[in-house]
Amino acid sequence: MQTADGTAGPPRPALPRQWREQGGILDRLTAAVWIFDIDQGRVTCANAAALEAWSADSLAELQSRDLKTDMSPAVARRLRQYQGDFISHDAAFTEIWTLYPRGVPRPLEVRISGVLLEDGRMAMLCEARDEASLQPEALRSADALLHTKLMISLHDLNGRTLYCNPAARASFDGPQQDLPARFVHRRDHERMMQQIHSEAEAGLIAEVVCAAGRRWHELTARACHDPVSGRPSILVSETDVTELKEAEALAQSRAHHDPLTGLPNRLAMPARFASLVRKAEQRGAQIGVLFIDLDQFKAVNDTLGHLHGDGVLMEVARRLSELREEDDAVIRLGGDEFLFLATAGPEAPERVERLAQRLLERLALPVHGERRKLMVTPSVGIACFPQHGTNAELLMQRADLAMYEAKAGGRNQYRVFDETMRNRREEELELLADLREALRAGHILPYFQPRFAPGAQRIVAVEALARWIHPERGVIMPADFIPISEKCGLINQVGLTILEQAVRQRCAWERRGIDVSVSVNVSLRQLCEPDFAATVQRILETCGCAPARLELELTETLLLEENLVVARNLEKVRLLGIRIAIDDFGTGYSNLARLNEMAVDCIKIDRSLIQGLPRNEEIVRLVIAMCSFMQVSIVAEGIETPAMAEWAQRHGCHELQGYYFSRPVAAAAMENLLLGDAGRAGVALPQGWRPPSGRGRIAATQA
Template identity: 80%
Template sequence: MTDVIDASAATSSEADGRDPASILDRLIAAIWIFDVDEGHVVWANAAALEVWNAASMAELASRDLKADMSPAVARRLRQYQGDFMSHDARFTEMWTLYPRGVPRPMEVRLCGVRLDDGRMGMLCEGRDQARLQPEAIRSADALLHTKLMISLHDLDGRTLYCNPAARASFESPHQDLPSRFLHRRDFERMMAQLHSEAELSMIAEVVSAAGQRWHELTVRSCHDPVSGRPSILVSETDVTELKEAEALAQNRAHHDPLTGLPNRLAMPARFKAMLSQAEQRAARIGVLFIDLDQFKAINDTLGHLHGDGVLMEVARRLSELRVGDDTVIRLGGDEFLFLATEGPGETGRINALAEQILDRLSLPVHAERRKLMVTPSIGIACFPIHGTNAQLLMQRADLAMYEAKAGGRNQYRLFDESMRNQREEELQLLSDLRDALRDGQIVPYYQPRYSATAQRTVAVEALARWIHPERGLIMPSDFIPIAEKSGLINQIGASMLEQVVRQRCAWERRGLDVSVSVNVSQRQLCEADFAAMVQRILHDNGCDPSRLELEVTETLLIEDNPVLSANLAKVRRLGIRIAIDDFGTGYSNLARLNEMSVDCIKIDRSLIQGLPRNEEIVRLVIAMCNFMQVTIVAEGIETLAEAEWAQRHGCHELQGYFYSRPVSAMEAECLMRGQAALPQGIRPGRLEPREWFVGH
């Protein structure tokens, strides 16, 4: 028996001398005391024994009521116990008891009572509600067990009721509705909308017993069923995990996984935030578009793992240059964006930042006994003078970056309108170029290679020319860079090879035995099916492989791409000759040159035209070529003196404007039939720029 009952017994005995237990047994109301911690009824009057369908108090006390107690009921009882201890709370609620598995709905008044050992128990007074409608009984039970947090508040926000789930979430039973919201503006917005709409849904941050959480709330205007006064019914669902998942997905969607920098998708929001600050300070925003020069060579030569390391180092160095609200973004590949603010008192900051980036990003990359340089090309567009929105500024910074590349790389350029006009011209040219490929407007022109000993043309080099229906002859320097940027270069290369092989066979049928050489690019050689394509073209046209020569640039000597090497080996096995073009202008890996077993080396025109100043260098190149037992071709012969010097010092073939400019197939045939080996001379005036070719 509890202290409460014992005290009652003593008081009652002093009053009238009768047994207090017998008095309680005479009450119609069922009264019992429940040990919340142990899950046992520790005392009950006769009415309670009847409610619980118990033969005796001992039998009822032996029942373990926690054995089949639902988690929701257990949580609710713990809430009661805490509220009893903290502020002597009292509750009246609808409960459904299950004595021996039979449901018994009751209205139960609950309050705290100290047990013999001082722990807090629960005094229960029950009134039978058997006459209630089933719907009412079930709704009360559902409110007890549901995880949906339901609370009722008056118009001032005072809490009138919480179901167990809401009570578990509220910091206290008396937490009012305004203090439920982390941000007061959310409560005010809710009340304003509720005034006009009577029902609303919203997601807000709330202050709960578990800390700050995200809840989805459904709020309705209603009336308090007890007082009849206007009230607010709130249903809440915890959506914190969903919001955190959304935030994580948003973060991943807007950040680059390799470098951790914001990505292209994050750019508009970052720019908008900077724009707001810049407008207040009358500052300008610089959009610096950064592209790494020669980065493809890192990936192709050293592998993507090494390339990723370079990108992470670039990201780190750029991030170290940030000041204040500056933002660094990785657009993709080897492209980065640096957004920087230049305030009224910081004139020249954006230009100075570009200089810093050039200095910090000139990366020597060491690997496998090699040293490769990675440098940045930077284009700059500024708000507000070059545009007022992020997309336009980025486009114009991109244009300026391409100007920096065209100007020699490792430098920066500021956007101006001439770049936009040039870009529009390029776009039109690109559109025309696609039509040109479809309509066969890109054709080979041929420049003879004159044998110093046989005194006749023994080979011709094929050079791409675009016969535009409106613009006329377009030189490679005007369309090859566009083809490379747009990815059309391989199509042009394949078309040129097909036409050249077909032309060579046509000449042979007409009695002209001449070799033809075609320039191929690194991109072509890195295509897995390149060698198979060459073999197919030779087979389809019945061409002798030994009469075809593929020219590659000297820069390919430093490449160690397995696909490229395999293609060169395959075409050599077919009997096709390999020539190194532009020799002497770059770094030559002599061991690699020997491994390739080339057949021909073409001395670059810059060395020939530098005679006699660099005579010793050219002699050294010729001696090396003789040692390797390869055919030596002197390019860029433009004067009789140059021709005589090259012939006298052992060059096997001579090529240049002194003999012929590149001409159409028909003109080349006429020259060959007329034995155009005699010098044609050079017309007065400035010579055409260096010939471009497919793959340059």
């Protein structure tokens, strides 16, 4: 078909046979009647009244209009819904529509039904009545219902669907879906109806069945009357909030899961525990709360890097998950701490301790770096529900206490909570509170123990050892408060206050004519502070102390550390002229290459080796030979008898230190000893040993 100007026109409409036969009669009707081809978006036929309603000059002109061009998506969806309803169950609808012929609005009340075209496709038969008398508000509300994305539906009290706007029709799982069938969970529908009966309206978020599957909708429902029948009805408006619910679920998941391992985190623990408790109570089972802390994990991060550390944590999470059974839970608390909630039924109450033993076996991980290998092991503390408590937080605290007992017992083992642990913990907390006050009030003081040179038979240096002078408990030894200091992060403060006081005391002695070196123990945590060397330099300069008169004692285990910060600090203090000593040498793994790299000045043989004489004489002689080969000063610690002193001197030890000469004493007593008044110092020197006399200067050079 061609238009007058020769261009191709719309395809010839396949008119229904009934229209061809009754077209003349239809033209006589005052009601506008037309057929709309939904697929093509064109009017295929129209009576005279319809041509007038569409402001069309002729049927051919109306047929040439492509009505899809200005059709809104909402109207297009609605027409597709109509077409499906005509095909499925020969539906018919009456609605208020507004046509826009030549841009002029024309409100009509339209009855629409399905009609088959000659080629078998389903089209739409429209019968319209002029609604120009309707109020503008009514017209606008009808148009808004057609275009809005808000799903509006009307139902009778039995839930039968009376009306759906296009958005609701698109959402409903079929045109006959009733209101109760809309809800995935029947309880949501019942809750909504109860609210409507009691308050005449209801609001809720529920999972609903839609044409697209299950979705989350926010529903608002209110009691009303059907405007057609006048019967009580329910008007429901719905908004799809699936994306919001999914975002909330994702945020909830992220908030309750560890991003590195994928395990539930500390926030998820109460809910997991409560769920396991409900099941355990039904079965008469117990729940073991296993608190797991990785030994030596900090060394992995410090020496091999955090990527290695993350790899270890992921591997631990994987192995723990492999051990988990159906009624168990594995949780990462943070850092290198994990929690294993293990259910042990009445038929196997020993399962918790068997599991703890398996954890020790499965979590012993060798970690390889480029130049070294470390072994990470677990320390495990156990508390059980209901024996040790019924509250999740309390059980965690008690399992944590048991874990610290496992660490204190040598690590790589497990301990089960008992009340003595709680008592010790309470004492520890009380001691910790006192320790903070002691640091503030200056109650942490250095005591000094002399080092004697057998060749000169006199004191050549003193070692500063921390003592806590408690106002009620008296003198507290380092073994009782240093571990607490390390655990609570106060060790750097303790170390710094002893270092400052020891250097200040050495300078005070020098002003009194006593020239003696002082050695001070330094912890790994102090050396890990980037400004440690600068702090030591500041103390020396403030007190006016010569760097050569200060010696820093490091433990032998520090030789295992390949920490860049530690290495830089040691290099800087060496450049200042400060001496470096290795304390407690001979009991651990000694890397001689590292000793040479560090260029240590002094090695102190551990007291356990000296006190093992003569049983382990060959070992001690070998240690002395190694030290002599490195050309360092050798100090024998733990000298308590004349035989020990005589053996150490005869086999080449340059200095001797131990109770045979003097216990650690306060600064005033040590000053008396340095000035030659052993009686006033409270020290009984061994026969044949000569203290310094008068107020002369005491040699500080090592023998």
